[in-house]
Amino acid sequence: MFNKRIKIKELLAVEPQQQEVTVMGWVRTFRNNQFIALNDGSTNNNLQVVMELGKFGDDLLKRITTSASLKVTGTVVPSLGKGQKLELKATHVEILGDCDAEKYPLQPKKHSLEFLREIAHLRFRTNTFGSVFRVRNALAFAVHKFFNEKGFVYMHTPIITASDAEGAGEMFKVTTLPFDNTPRNVDGSINFKEDFFGRATNLTVSGQLEGELAATALGDIYTFGPTFRAENSNTARHLAEFWMIEPEMAFSDLEDNANLAEEFIKYIIGYAMVHCREDLDFLAQRLADEEKQKPQLERSEMGLIERLEFVIQNDFERLTYTEAIQILKESNHNKKKKFQYLVEDWGVDLQSEHERYLVEKHFKKPVILTDYPKDIKSFYMRMNDDGKTVAAMDILAPGIGEIVGGSQREERMDVLEKRMKEMNIPAEEMWWYLDTRRFGTVPHAGFGLGFERMVQFVTGMTNIRDVIPFPRTPKSAEF
């Protein structure tokens, strides 16, 4: 019977009254041959287990090493020492699993995130990653809670897809064809008719197109699932496998879309603030310590908690691409030629440095940029009346960059077909997508939010590889 254990988080909240309890967990430190700091993952706060001198044999004491797993039964008493309200006076201590101290790589000291990334299978046992993954869990739960409360239908869009028309990025191929002796057509090309699905298939880069199919019948839907991009991206904000949330709403325009995105972001941050306060406080302290190492100029003005509160309490800044270009063009930063890429002409895509200037220097809050030039955006985005811009929106977050990308979709069949032709999108392969416009089309809109970027923003972790349990990046798929 293992389920009679009490979780340490729960135990630390009780009044110590000599009650007998059983806890299980891993040793964080063992001090003085007497005091075990025991952690079971329910909280970063350790339980102090006291093994009275002389009551336990040396054989047992020797086996209590960092990260050994224990079952401890004892009585809960007020702590004699400082630093904790209560402690567990042990009566029975059983080693569930030994841990060879000479081989175990984690020590009770600060480790670099780079080192911990190399032992990602064990990094859950650190305070930092314990906090990060409890916060990640809370955010994931809040995503479902938010949409459920709003009457959205959770839709499972396919992981394997035959459509590669969206052009959201390079795709991973899915095949059962042999690498040698690949079946060929007479012209030498690969004969996908022999493949598992009878055609070329890939891992999805977005559930949006299928999401639109569901939204144009069920009304409001969202997806929340893994997404794959085979880009050779080596940055602190890209993964080859990541999780994306994609709501899609029928009878909605760009403004509805931006409203939902802003409300959504504030909601899930607020949920984490209420339900993960201890973990966020810990992460805030961690971030503050890290920032102390940086030169004054690079430090952020607000701490993590302040930053999250600020985002929840203030309206996001909304402006069009055209207005943004104007601000950037007239900025002293641009006039003094401090940008690596100077802002001159309308129509060019914004560089990271420009986005960061807008978000971190000019407005100092999240920014919703709308109505981008059609030439730098996707075919499905709704054409504005000016004929030059489309009803797109990006949400830029301080320190993270683009956290949301979305748009009102082009619901007018003739306009959509024209755009697809211009952009060389094969309309015949997209017959099912076009059917939504053919049969009772409606204005609709949606967006994609990168879940890991959201977790980064909330936890203050600066590298995206530290907010997903087992990161997949170019040349890296260990564990």
Added chain:
RNA sequence: UCCUCCUUAGCUCAGUUGGUUAGAGCAUCUGACUGUUAAUCAGAGGGUCGUUGGUUCAAGUCCAACAGGGGGAGCCA
């Protein structure tokens, strides 16, 4: 993929203008102590200096290539 920096003990790092047996803190092991808080004190073990090749009487130190990692950029979420 491009630019740039880094790679020395299990971890974090020092190592002068190239010059004998490569150092520190923490961790580990042994012993002492025992109400500790990343316990303390004493002692011990632990390194083909990322890999390969080159320059040199002599390379951790200089040069080149490769590998891995960090930071920045592009692609984006």
